[in-house]
Amino acid sequence: MAIETPYYLIDERRLLRNLRIIKRVRDCSGAKSVLALKCFSTWSVFDLMKEYMDGTTSSSLFEARLGHEKFGKEVHAYAVAYSKEDVKSVSGFADKIIFNSVSQLEMFSAYARGCKLGLRLNPQISYSHFDLADPARKFSRLGVIGRRLPLKVLSLLSGVMFHFNCENDDFENFSKNLDGIARSYGDVLKRMEWVSLGGGLYFTKEGYPVDKFCEKLKGFAARFDVQVYLEPGESAITQSAELVTTVLDIVRNKIDIAIVDASIEAHMLDLLIYRLDARMKDSGKGRFKYMVAGNSCLAGDIFGIYRFKSRLRIGSIIKFIDTAGYTMVKKNWFNGLRMPAIAVKRLDGSIDVVRRFGYNDFVSSLG
């Protein structure tokens, strides 16, 4: 049975490939991995993911609650800034509350009933291809600057979090930066029970030296006698979903332009923000070149320019690959476009359409 386009299709077998590497890192190094929900919150596959991961980490009260309700296991609750009410609510189900600043920690530690407390530190080193996503950028507000923490702050903490990477597939760079952190923060780290090294480490990428990575993490954990956490977002779900679309029209303005029933602006927003093309399997090989564009009225709603083996027709199916991370969590109702359904290809090969969106969802998102 064909599913009506547009839809995101998550493939659990592809997900499993990443999850097995995460489990291997856990087994070899002792480092636990918690899923960064801001990257991927599609809870219909959490039953599979939670067999391989230790819990979730979040950026807000709602994400933390989702992690608690739909994933279970450990709930790390970080936020750039909490209100007092947020802290009271989140403390009902979080295991750890990680504050972004000393002022938040001091204001709210009293409301964090029973939770372990952490603080985000900003080592002012980073690996990122984009200034927009660089936690060490000029005037960054992400985490505490400075190597020394007063004793009265330290005494509140059981752990610290460093998030300083973005799609870092360069192990040597990570290794060097971790050594830098060990040197600069040794006195703090020695007092902690746990240290989170954040996300953005691309250790599930093909060719990544997983064994060396494990050795490094294990050495760090032993040196400071801490439980290490990783917070993979993209690397947990990379390469595990497609966005399946249908060509609605083909127009020509010097080049052939195929318009599909989905939009970069509404359904793959991250690509637009970072000015990246959507990826397509085997593109670049065929004789027939088209610009593939979205069906919103934004002039720059363009997925990219690709080569196809045969001529596209109205009704042709176009699949974009690697569409799990930072896509479904960012989709929006711009132009009132039809929202892609969410389908899951289970390990046994069967396909569940777990969510369809309709007019009522559009209406109920506004008031």
Ligand SMILES: *Cc1c(COP(=O)(O)O)cnc(C)c1O
């Ligand atoms: C974004 C983020 C992550 C996940 O990053 P990925 O690049 O998707 O792995 C983890 N931890 C924190 C604090 C983050 O802000």
